[in-house]
Amino acid sequence: MWPAIVARHDLTASGYRFRLRPLQVTDAAFVVKLRRDPTLSRYINPTSPSEADQRAWTEAYLLRDNDYCFVVEDAVNGEREGTISTYNVDPVARQGEMGRWILRPGSFAAPESALLAYRLAFESLGLRRVYCRTLRDNEHVVSFHRSSGLVEAGPAPAVVLDGTSHEAVEQYVTDKSWPDVERALERSATAAARLLRP
Amino acid sequence: MGSSASEDQIRDEVLRLVEVVLGRPMDGRTVTRESEPAWDSLKHVELLFALEDELQVRFDEDELASLTSTDAIAESVARHRGAS
Numbered sequence: 001m002w003p004a005i006v007a008r009h010d011l012t013a014s015g016y017r018f019r020l021r022p023l024q025v026t027d028a029a030f031v032v033k034l035r036r037d038p039t040l041s042r043y044i045n046p047t048s049p050s051e052a053d054q055r056a057w058t059e060a061y062l063l064r065d066n067d068y069c070f071v072v073e074d075a076v077n078g079e080r081e082g083t084i085s086t087y088n089v090d091p092v093a094r095q096g097e098m099g100r101w102i103l104r105p106g107s108f109a110a111p112e113s114a115l116l117a118y119r120l121a122f123e124s125l126g127l128r129r130v131y132c133r134t135l136r137d138n139e140h141v142v143s144f145h146r147s148s149g150l151v152e153a154g155p156a157p158a159v160v161l162d163g164t165s166h167e168a169v170e171q172y173v174t175d176k177s178w179p180d181v182e183r184a185l186e187r188s189a190t191a192a193a194r195l196l197r198p
Numbered sequence: 199m200g201s202s203a204s205e206d207q208i209r210d211e212v213l214r215l216v217e218v219v220l221g222r223p224m225d226g227r228t229v230t231r232e233s234e235p236a237w238d239s240l241k242h243v244e245l246l247f248a249l250e251d252e253l254q255v256r257f258d259e260d261e262l263a264s265l266t267s268t269d270a271i272a273e274s275v276a277r278h279r280g281a282s
Contacts (some may be wrong), residue, residue: 001225021245046243105263106262108239111239111240139235140235140237140238142229143235143236143241147238148240165267185240187244188240188243191243191244191246193249195246195247195258196242196259
């Protein structure tokens with residue numbers, strides 16, 4: 001038996017330095033500021049500058065049972081580093097998409113936030129496959145997933161940003177390949193925690 | 199004004215480690231994260247960790263975010279070693 005997928009917006013995960021906690025309506029200002037940061041917004045869908053819009057989005061999200069948004073926090077100082085989500089969860093195919101992954105410039109939370117998000121997806125949600133769809137131009141993120149051990153599935157549906165169509169690529173990890181990906185991310189997450197040494 | 203021999207040596211050591219961690223030779227002597235697609239967030243952490251280990255330095259947490267090029271790293275290593 002695998003865990004039933006129901007609306008669970010209470011999932012948390014802790015790692016060596018960072019942790020994931022559920023997104024809350026009170027995170028609206030942080031999310032708007034993060035997503036509208038000019039250095040981060042190049043490869044993501046446009047975000048309304050309105051905190052009220054973000055609060056409304058979060059309230060609607062909390063009613064969805066196939067969507068899990070997390071805030072990435074530094075466990076030492078409590079500061080918010082960014083966001084990450086597992087969404088489009090298909091309980092029949094037992095797969096979901098990892099994305100809405102945005103970290104503040106200079107953050108070292110990338111390996112551990114991905115590690116924790118996958119861990120929740122495979123071990124708490126019982127998924128068998130997690131995929132990431134990234135604009136091909138977003139080379140560092142495509143490379144990150146490759147470095148983690150994700151396999152390229154091929155082109156994903158193109159994404160239109162500012163009226164221009166952009167190629168996207170799908171990369172994935174399955175429950176079979178998850179232990180190898182976990183090892184790669186663990187190694188990097190441990191190194192990040194040691195670099196940051198509180 | 200040219201750089202000292204020790205600075206050149208540090209630059210070479212940094213570049214060699216970048217090549218090891220990224221798994222391929224670099225084209226020039228100066229490499230930046232922005233210009234090198236394989237220098238992703240995972241490799242970045244591994245690189246800084248390897249640099250501390252191999253070059254026997256301890257980067258300050260406050261400077262970690264700025265170590266995004268071989269030049270910046272070499273300057274930091276030189277500073278930590280008291281070589282500049």
